[in-house]
Amino acid sequence: MAENDPIISVRDIHVQFGDHVVLHDLDLDVYRGEILGFVGASGTGKSVLLRSILGLNPKQNGQIVVLGRDLDRISDEERILVDMRMGVLFQHGALFSSLTVKENIQVPMREYLTLPKGLMDELAILKLELVGLSGKAANKYPSELSGGMIKRAALARALALDPDIVFLDEPTSGLDPIGAAEFDELIAKLRDTLGLTVYMVTHDLDSLFTVADRIAVLGNKKVLVAGTITEMLKSDEPWVKSYFRGKRARRIDLPEETRIACMER
């Protein structure tokens, strides 16, 4: 991993709603080509941080640098360029309900680019096949899809412009364990083929153990710890401890070295 090449770097972020401070002096780096798992107790502001990076939430203070550009200082043109390099999979898919799956995938293509219709159709089918959906789903409406298919279709839309960074908000929530494992594999596979950087907000311990290269833990209004899963297991933070070594986590097969590291403590 190219540790010195942060694709997203967040510095001193402060976000508050009214008197309620959600994030305070938060720092976070995401490196090119990695899958970052982002965890934290419910209500600690994982989504707020995600939305701040995406520019959906105003922040009171701080600096967000994406692809080497400070998002507060760039021109509208550059902002569009940066937006084109980012894809988002929202928690509930957020597919446009009045468009078919194919049209959903083509929305970013239509908005940003002028591509011939035939090519757009082919690319939409290709993206669907890449995320493991059959091309037959292309002409269906989101309301006709199952939960897992909606996640996949939404991922296909997030990938429509071949972004550098993909943000996933709880990608495996609401999927059965097999579907969730497949989705994890899919994300790892896409990262390897397309060279994606993945920022994944999740509660799924299996995802964290299997695909995440690094994990960042949000708590107490900032990033408590960031590091590999082994480092997580060694951490002394009470919340991190109970999260990764709680009753639910214990059942997960750990790599030998981490298990030993765990037992030593």
Place this chain on the structure above:
Amino acid sequence: MANAVHTEKNTPEIDALPLGRTVAKPRLETRQNAGLTEVIFEGVWATYSVGSIDQQMRLLENKLSGERLRIEMSDISYLDTAGAWMIYRLLRSAKVRGIEASIDGMRTSHKVLLEAIARAMEDIDEDDSNGTRASILNRMLSTIGLAVYGFRNDLQMGLHILGAAVRGSQMKLGHGSGLSIPAVVNQIDRTGVTAIPIILLMSTIIGAIIAQQGAFQLRYFGAEIFVVDLVGILVLREIGVLLTAIMIAGRSGSAITAEIGSMKMREEVDALTVIGLNPVGVLVFPRLVALVIALPLLTFIANLAALAGAMFVAQTYSGISPDAFITRVRDAVDLSTIYAGLIKAPFMAIIIGIIASVEGMKVGGSAESLGARVTASVVKSIFIVIVVDGAFAMFFAAIDF
């Protein structure tokens, strides 16, 4: 983690992206000699740039001939799925024509991408089965047929809702009260009380306008006093109830459709059914009862407001004093005139409520369908209200009411 593949630099500089002036375009060079076709790819083959070269690539695919195809990829500065797709398409068409293809200068990251595409697309090669469209006549007839069936279904569902509403919010086991008083009161507040200001304003203005126009016309005959008869009968029999019903159809009918529709979208209606409640009883019945109570009351208010407006105009334009106006109203209007108007109000309330509920229940999964159903609800209820008003007018004329 197996991610050694993308250590090579295969990422575009952000400045090389579109909108900028220095977009590195994809370029293509073809050389034919003997049976060998050489295709040399150069530049940026990315989603944002390949649009310009799609036509050229397709031409090349269709003209592909000879025995061998050699693809040179070493000058590609950036390749993403869209570019890789085009190369894959070329390879595929070569394969279909039995042309032997070879690739030179392919980087590992490009190889991974091409393989992934080949894997994803292998099962659906070239079997585009576009559904054939039916003939114009066929489609026209099917539209008419669908409309007829739609009308039948609406009628059926309307009757169903009426019937289910009469049964109330009954539990499956047969107990539970038919009517929840707080729900009805709440609905009366929302559909009736809050509508009073707009109904008052609208009716006053309408009464004033009718009086003004009537006064101008009757002045030719020196019969300005009859403007009172005109306004009294017209407002009490027709205009008061009709305009109130139209206003309520637009105001409350749309709200009912939207409420029930969005509950339907989020499976709340299904939740009611599973809990054992009759959704029509719970959702529709209180609204229907509230409308049936509120609409006659609003009509009465509208009638008074219209008369007040007319009285004001009669004084300012024709010098008919309020005293004279009221005396004249007493002579011109009998009780049956008032009843003829008010009696229509509950029917219109039921029509508005049922159409709004039927449309609400028809909402599907998409936001678009919610909008379409709300529109349909308002348009249909206003139309039916007017038709029914006409039917009542003929009926009253026939029985000399």
